[in-house]
Amino acid sequence: MNAYIGNGAYCYANSAAMMLAAKGETIEPGLLEVVSGFSLGAHLIPSGLLFFDNCSETPDSGITRAMELLGFRVQHRVQEEGTALPLYELREALDQGPVMLGPLDMGKLVYNPNHNNLGGCDHYVLALEIREHEVWLHDPAGFPYVCLTLEQLNEAWKGGVFPWSPGAYRFWSGPERVEQLDVKELHQRVLSWFRETMQNQYQTKAAESGRTGKQAILHKANQIRDGAIDMDEWSHYVYFALPVGARRAHDYGSFFKNNHGQLSGLKYKQSRQFGECQSRLAARHWQAAADAMEALAETEAAIEEALLQL
Template sequence: MSHVAYIGSGPYCYANSFAMMFGAGAPSPAVIEFATDSPFGVHLIGGTLPFFDPYGWTPEAGFDEALAAMGWRSQVSSGGTEAEALARLRCALAQGPVWIGPVEMGHLRHQPKMTGPIGADHYVVVLEADDRQVVMHDPQGYPYASLPLADFMTAWRAETVSYGSPYTLRSGFVRERRVSEEEVIQASIPANLEWLAMQRGDGMPPGSLGNGEAALALAAMVDAGPDEELRSHLIHFAIRVGARRAADAATCLARIGLTEASRIADRQARLIGSMQHPLAAGDRRDAAAALRGLASTYVELLTALASFSAAVS
């Protein structure tokens, strides 16, 4: 069965925000996401919280290398008091849009049903800020959304986000060289490999698992009956973004001729995506079976990518 590239909505907030900042010369969000290394693994934080991304990875871990691979650089700043952060934001806005995040999504009250912190990270592009409100492009599906300044600052403080620093922004985006999407994909392979091999990602809490072990442990949790918090996390976020990341990895790998690696990534996408209906409908057995099938694919993908890396080095 051939691979079909996915185009559509999904929780690609930082990739879409970067694409907005790059403007007309932006790589596709699929290539941006690939360059941040997100498709290359699965982990179970503390043995309980699953994400279909590499062991120990957070979005920020891949940003600078991704920007370099794409031929861009930016200035990043964070911390300080609320007043200092707002002053930095206004200064940066004088030069153009500003990339903001992580923020706590639960405080973005322009999004329906958001009334307080939910422990979810998010990224936006701020266009304007005055004493009353900010105006932003929120890639969750809200162009030119306005938000009261107090709510925005609380979200930007990111107290309930598990990584990052308060009041982080990127500005001063400069394109240093023109790079084709295929060149971006190929330049990202060494870092992809390191994440997939679990050679990065320090500071994980006790009980954390990665790749095959994580998939099998999650399968056991699902088979036993996931609680509502875990089921909701999977069906509303983790499966959606995980399946898309793997599908985009398959598309990107095929573009540079890595047919076998692309085939494995496509299989990962199909297995992850196949969990959505069973878990939404309460059928845990099929979801657990998909996870058990997924477990061996990480070694397979590592082998395929390592063979390519050895051949070109």
């Protein structure tokens, strides 16, 4: 399988990797993304939008779990909605090193020239320092050393936008290695987590109503075949869900390569299917896109079965 090196919507994994790098720890974003377990599974949200991730977890819980599984202790803090910007706490955390912030509303990140078109999209960044009335950031979406006023930061970070991330002003800081794991120990620990998170998905309300896994993907394939998606939904798939799904599946394939050949092969296969589906859908070849998504559904079912048997 050919390696993929390039851009991808890995905002929380990239931000966490940068935070760890500031402490002298080199952890690849792809490993953080995989170990989080968040991008296992598929589900339809109530509006009918399909996401290729686990509805029993969130990026917030996933990245915290990933760092714990990799042997790090990290401070994870969140405020209640409606409270004031925790400026003292942020300054105090920044005295110890860079701080990961999120989720932020991308529509409020005014240094991004396309921010007006990104309202309601969640994002994670790395805060570097506060100078007077501005905070300086590394934004992994392609914007190193950018700044926001504290008022602009407050607007982007104050919460209330993403129902899956309760509270406001969530941040991670002060990572510290507390365990040094060998490859075998890490894989055993992570495989146990994957099985648990997949079992958890089956216990959600989405699973009870047939909105997870193979059934969710087949439902969307049928809608695509009938031309029953609008351009906003089309954009969600061709710009985000399918390309990031392809990259995630490829990284899972690499992770499983030396310890679980069946899952590695299935994930590499799924990565190719994500890419094909994105290509067909971007070209508005609806029937071919639906065929590719149906194939993706079958592979998802095989992956779930293999994970549950670990």
